[in-house]
Amino acid sequence: MTTLVLLDHDDDGTPRPAALELVTAARPLGEVHGVWVGDGLDAALPGLADAGVLIVHRLPADVWWPAALAEALHAVRSATGADLVLLASTSEGKEVAAGLAVLDGAAVVTDAERVERVEGALRVTKSVLAGTWVSTVEVTSPVAVVTLEPNAVRAEPAAAPSSPQVVDVQVAVSELARSVTVVRTPRQATGRPDLATADVVVVAGRGVDGHLSPVEELADLLGGAVGATRVVADEGWLPREQQVGQTGVAVAPRLYIGVGVSGAVHHRGGMQSAGTVVAVNSDPDAPIFEFADYGIVGDLFDVLPALTAELRRLRELA
């Protein structure tokens, strides 16, 4: 069985962290084929070889728009006979997944945390209802399109490296897929990891009261991203694109630290797949303490500087 993995990458050809996580998740399921859009593949090939990718299907740069990419992936999937297409659970990844699933008549599951093959059948596990439930489905159609949460698996090299074969694919994209005119302005790099895929996320809530420096210092020490609750974005303390929640960025870090975050259900919907949840809040009745793995009832302006200083001290000792 073949799994097709969409290899997201930066403009300079560096694969996004999620791409290698997807390859790692795909390896136990069968042969792994990658799909690469545009330039920069040559520089990425050694990494893809270490990850065990057998074939990379290279698409022209102009199919990046989700509707066009769905059509191109449909063509590659049909040609390879792959029974699974794996994409990253980003907003664009889910758009591509939906369009592709329609073209392929496939099952679609978004925000998956685990994909397995049991007696030939694909099983997908995910958190639902703001992280309060977990459900596992079995795919009963011939093809499945699955978007996998960032950090759901840790990227690891294959037991034996491959020597990936590059296949250039020409696709005729429909007029419909070209009917949207797009003017795209890339965001300026923040110098911190990408919020949606970060391994560590420190989120500032209402409790920070406009004082972001304790949160940013901790995030920078941990090499993490900084997120905001809706109130923090509404107040303009952090930009809107850093808002974490069901209507903002969905995060799935290995470590989530909520600072002055109440943990309302709208926020929880955007971090339900986080691994370990740490919360610091002065209100003992804050809902976040109902699901935090480590909760501290206290003044964040005391706890955070002490935490950061102690982590720095331990790091210097090591």
Add this chain to the structure above:
Amino acid sequence: MSTRVPGPSRVGRGSPGNLPRVKIVVAVKHVPDVQSTRMLGADGRLRRDGGDGTLNELDENAVEAAVQIAAATSGEVVALSVGPADAHDAVRRALQLGASRGVVVSDERLVGLDALGTAAVLAAAVTVEGGVDLVLTGMASTDGLTSVVPTALAAYLRLPALALAAHVDVADGTVHVRRELDHAVEELSAPLPAVVSVTDAANEPSFPGFRAIMAARKKPVQELGLDEVVPGLTSLGLDPSMLGGRTRVLHAEPQQPRTDRVLVTDDGDAGVRLAAWLVDQRLV
């Protein structure tokens, strides 16, 4: 291939000033209140019998966007929902928020539709309605949060999809959208007809007053069964027997909290103890 939704000719529907009137369908869904205790049933599907149902709050932004565009274009807003009997409640709320009439697709044979099946039935109903210039949806439903329905709906209708609009307006037969993604900000435009999903940043939904609630009672709501949308499915090349059954739920259970959870009150050294715990758990 024409991308126009099949339906009655729009000739003769001119409005004052000869600007074309925009006919908008806004897709809405009834969901359990996110503040209530939500659970999955033995079949792995969401229990909808809790009584704490409401219009998906993210659909309020779609209705508001539709009402604003309709007001600017002398247009019409049709609220459309697919679902069990409670779909009427979602449509009724949309009528209170300013939609002019409603369509509910409800049929026992549609129980347990998956997201793609729902998108297909919505697409069929839009086709049966006919003459539709713009389909608006919320960015996701607060129950499933799959966010695949808007894009799938566009794909079934073979219309452009402009997802996650933080701003949307219509001028001269073209829809303009701004969307704010993780890595970029995009300005999109496409000729009508098109499908647009809006985020909660697109507008501030109005709260209906007594007058709007009373007026909504008199607005017509059409009920369609599966048989009445089958022609729409057929014209889109969709097989009515292929609306679900792509996955089967094996297990669904409440998330088990970790048994070693820690909750402490800071008495001066909580930060230092947390640092030790993070190191111990190999998280830093």
